[in-house]
Amino acid sequence: MQVQFTGTDNYIATPDLTMAVNAALLLQRPLLIKGEPGTGKTLLAEEVAKSLGRPLLQWHIKSTTKAHQGLYEYDAVSRLRDSQLGDDKVHHIENYIKQGVLWQAFSADTPCVVLIDEIDKADIEFPNDLLRELDQMEFFVYETQQLIKAKHRPLVIITSNNEKDLPDAFLRRCFFHYIQFPDAETLKAIVKVHFPTLQEDLLQAAMAQFFRLREIPGLKKKPSTSEFIDWIALLNAQGLSAQQLQRNNGLPTLNGALLKNEQDLALLERLIQMSHR
The missing domain is CATH 3.40.50.300 (P-loop containing nucleotide triphosphate hydrolases)
Incomplete structure (x- = not known):
């Protein structure tokens, strides 16, 4: 051992x-x-x-x-009830001790x-x-x-x-x-544990979008490692390619896995609109 x-x-x-x-x-x-x-x-x-x-x-x-x-917890209520019912176990207090x-x-x-x-x-x-x-x-x-x-x-x-x-x-x-929040190499290793056959170019494209999202100032909640894993699972299940992910210059595909409140979603939408002007 x-x-x-x-x-x-x-x-x-x-x-x-x-x-x-x-x-x-x-x-x-x-x-x-x-x-x-x-x-x-x-x-x-x-x-x-x-x-x-x-x-x-x-x-x-x-x-x-x-x-x-x-x-431990002592269940005095159960003991009182059992005493009223005449239960013999009421005489042994250890019966009412929960470890x-x-x-x-x-x-x-x-x-x-x-x-x-x-x-x-x-x-x-x-x-x-x-x-x-x-x-x-x-x-x-x-x-x-x-x-x-x-x-x-x-x-x-x-x-x-x-x-x-x-x-x-x-x-x-x-x-x-x-x-500490994992760096790119550590995050990549974590993803490979969960998705060993994931296409390398899809992983790289997803990581690039993910880290850009985390760097946006003013986010109320930055997406976490576990949320990135969920997002990868969805991208993989949808059969999306790295090229499809890279062509999307708006909100991230399936962004509900990454953004968890309306303030952050609104902030990202404003930033995208400003970049398109």
Whole structure:
């Protein structure tokens, strides 16, 4: 079983990203990954788990998520209902304790990879509420008076889209890496993973349009890597040639895969009209 991440056939990891994963493994620190949406932050955890031969446990954060839900939840409502019905299991409080992702990881017989996805969606206190648990790898269950300690320290990968700043105390405990938007060669390698038989001239023409689109000043949302992959899939399915793509000097063909709001669409239409005058 591998003790270092070296990338996978399905995920193109740059040398600095590979180094960041291995640094987190060596330091036994959570790995905090930031980057534009669509740059493969969530997918990284899946591929690291495959590469290391470890189980993956995923915790996708919402605006309503609380830190204790990653540890455990006590279902007091179900216990009250069962007590009213005279159910015997009401006498054993552990029947109403639901293990969270971190409890599952701590009690696993083999080391795991834990994904805490989009931590910045939660309230500002959420990261601070997990400081001790992620640092000491233990927590206390008050209802059952149990101390849960990790059998094996999991690799914790935390993603953020930079929607809000994270507390300094939390940042100090993490190894940080920002996934830069891929350059042309890296993007080409990523596309080849998904479409190994794609015609080279079509790929080059699509990449030229894509990078020109990303460079337009004032875009509310620049198209991402994942959106470029979707666009390539559509171009390929439609059987479009590089020549057809290059002849189109208006809006990009099937632009709904790349532009995701009306402001950016209107901006591009104005720029095209101005260029034709």
